[in-house]
Amino acid sequence: MCLFYISWTGAEQDDLFEGQGIWAVNQLHKYAASIGAEHEYIYLDYADETQDPLGSYGPENVAKMRAAAAKYDPTGVFQTMVPGGFKISKV
Secondary structure (H helix, E strand, O other): OOOOOOOOOOHHHHHHHHHHHHHHHHHHHHHHHHHHOOOOOOOHHHHHOOOOOOHHHHHEEEEEEEHHHHHOOOOHHHHHOOOOOOOOHHO
8 A cells, every 4th residue: 555645835736746646656556567466456545536446346346336326325416416535426
């Protein structure tokens, strides 16, 4: 597990630093694959908006999450009206 904490001083630097963070994560994935230590699971609390942590739980668990969302939120309030976070509707 890895968590990068990157900070910068202005919006004009967003693309640079966000791009470097994504680059670093991709390099770690490549290295893990090269030594046979790759794992598909992405820890939800440390996931970046460019990642798909819910999808990394596997198709069986995604199906369970979809079923729970349909049962407890049939009108999709959480999926459409609650800002932020990872949504099962986007997996």
